Amino acid sequence: MSYELGVTRSVSEGIARFTINRPEAGGALNHAMRDQLAAWFHDASADLHIRVIVLASNGTKGFCTGADLRSIPADSRPKPEGAPDKVVFDNARVIRDGWQRLVTSVLDCEKPVIGQVQAVAAGGGLHLALACDLVVAGESASFVEAFIRRGIAPDAAGAWILPRLIGIQKAKELCFFGDSVSASDAERMGLINRVVPDGDLDATVDALARRLAVAPTKAITVTKALLNRSLDVDRTTSLYEEAHGQEMVTMTEDMREGIAAFVERRDPAFKGW
Numbered sequence: 001m002s003y004e005l006g007v008t009r010s011v012s013e014g015i016a017r018f019t020i021n022r023p024e025a026g027g028a029l030n031h032a033m034r035d036q037l038a039a040w041f042h043d044a045s046a047d048l049h050i051r052v053i054v055l056a057s058n059g060t061k062g063f064c065t066g067a068d069l070r071s072i073p074a075d076s077r078p079k080p081e082g083a084p085d086k087v088v089f090d091n092a093r094v095i096r097d098g099w100q101r102l103v104t105s106v107l108d109c110e111k112p113v114i115g116q117v118q119a120v121a122a123g124g125g126l127h128l129a130l131a132c133d134l135v136v137a138g139e140s141a142s143f144v145e146a147f148i149r150r151g152i153a154p155d156a157a158g159a160w161i162l163p164r165l166i167g168i169q170k171a172k173e174l175c176f177f178g179d180s181v182s183a184s185d186a187e188r189m190g191l192i193n194r195v196v197p198d199g200d201l202d203a204t205v206d207a208l209a210r211r212l213a214v215a216p217t218k219a220i221t222v223t224k225a226l227l228n229r230s231l232d233v234d235r236t237t238s239l240y241e242e243a244h245g246q247e248m249v250t251m252t253e254d255m256r257e258g259i260a261a262f263v264e265r266r267d268p269a270f271k272g273w
Contacts, residue, residue, distance in 0.1 A: 006033045009040055014051035014213035014272070016044060016111075023059020027125060030071035034098060038105040045110035051272045052212035053109065054205055055132055056116040063117045064125025066146065066156075067099065099124045099156035106131040107157075107228060110221040112212050116205045118198070120180075122146040124156035131161060133224060134208065135192040137183040138201040143191060148178040164231055166190050216254035217272035222246075 006022040006029075018040055020027045029037070044050045057063045106113055106128065115132030122144040129135055129143075145162075147154045154162075154175055162171035166189050174181065183195040196204045212220070222245040230238055249255055254270045261268035 005036050006030070007036050007040075011047075011049055013210075014049070015209045016040075016047075016050040016053045018053060018055050020055075020057035020064055023057075023061060025068060026062030026065040026120070027057045027059065028062070028065045028068040029102075029125075030068045031098065032071075034067070034102050038102040041102075041105035041109045041113075045108075048272060050111055051215070051217045052209050053111050053113045054116055054209050055106070055113060055128075056205075057118065060119055060140075062119045062125065063115075063121045063141065064128055065120060066123030066125045095155050099127075103127055103131045103157040103161075110224075111217065112220050112224065114205055114208055114212075116201060117141045117143075117183075117192070118201055120144060124158075127154075127156040127158040127161055130165060130191065131157065134194075136194045136196065136201065136205050136208065137186065137192050138198040139183050139195055140198050141183040141186075141195070143181045143183075143186050145174045145178050148175060214270060216249075216252070216258060216268075216270045218252045218254060219249050222249050 006020065008017075008019045008021050010017050010019075018037060020029070020033070020037075022028065022033070041053070044053055103124075112134070113132040115129040115135040117129050117135060117137040118141060119138075120142045121129040123146040126143050126145060145154065145158070147158075153159075158175070159171075162174065165171075166174075170189060181189075181191065183192070186192045187195045194204070226238070226242055226245055229241065233241070253273055254268075257270060258268050
């Protein structure tokens with residue numbers, strides 16, 4: 001647990017829950033919260049106790065409204081005499097080491113991630129939600145490409161994620177205008193997987209998480225990797241990676257259990273390895 005950072009972590013019955021606990025700020029992430037979440041997602045890949053992750057947030061103001069711009073730490077590294085406070089590549093380095101690192105930690109995590117969105121997801125917070133493998137939203141949730149409202153271009157991998165979900169034309173519309181998208185519209189355009197009544201959100205996400213917590217975890221790992229790569233590589237490369245992915249999966253105990261359960265006409269009991 002890291003209450004003092006504004007994020008919490010718990011693990012039970014194979015389900016890890018990472019929760020943004022900063023309702024007074026709409027779930028905005030300061031640099032410490034951002035880096036802690038990225039570390040947790042990175043570490044989860046090797047943690048056999050974790051088979052699925054739920055990323056959630058507390059409060060009605062926001063799931064995550066992006067970066068807390070008031071919390072950017074000053075660069076404390078010594079500089080040569082006469083050097084300016086900022087030089088070329090400093091800002092790009094902040095983007096790479098900050099929100100890009102967080103979003104890619106979700107995309108690259110070997111465990112399936114469910115985003116539980118109860119309120120507005122805006123800017124980097126929107127891209128954090130969309131990096132999840134499944135996104136379930138309450139009917140009060142909304143989604144905003146807020147960057148254009150501040151006169152800046154999308155970051156946090158948004159220009160890579162959005163066209164893959166909804167196509168390039170719709171992605172341009174969201175980014176150019178920065179309009180708020182309701183949960184029902186987000187579901188219709190394929191931005192999220194499911195919208196449910198607010199009162200059903202916890203139970204719906206919990207049911208999905210419990211299904212994934214007893215699934216063949218390594219098979220999901222390979223499936224996630226293949227699907228995430230599918231739009232970036234040619235057919236020959238994709239099929240090559242598919243064959244090697246299948247070979248890796250055949251070395252798992254879960255694959256052997258799945259075949260045995262089929263032959264014996266019983267439900268499989270997958271362990272996650």
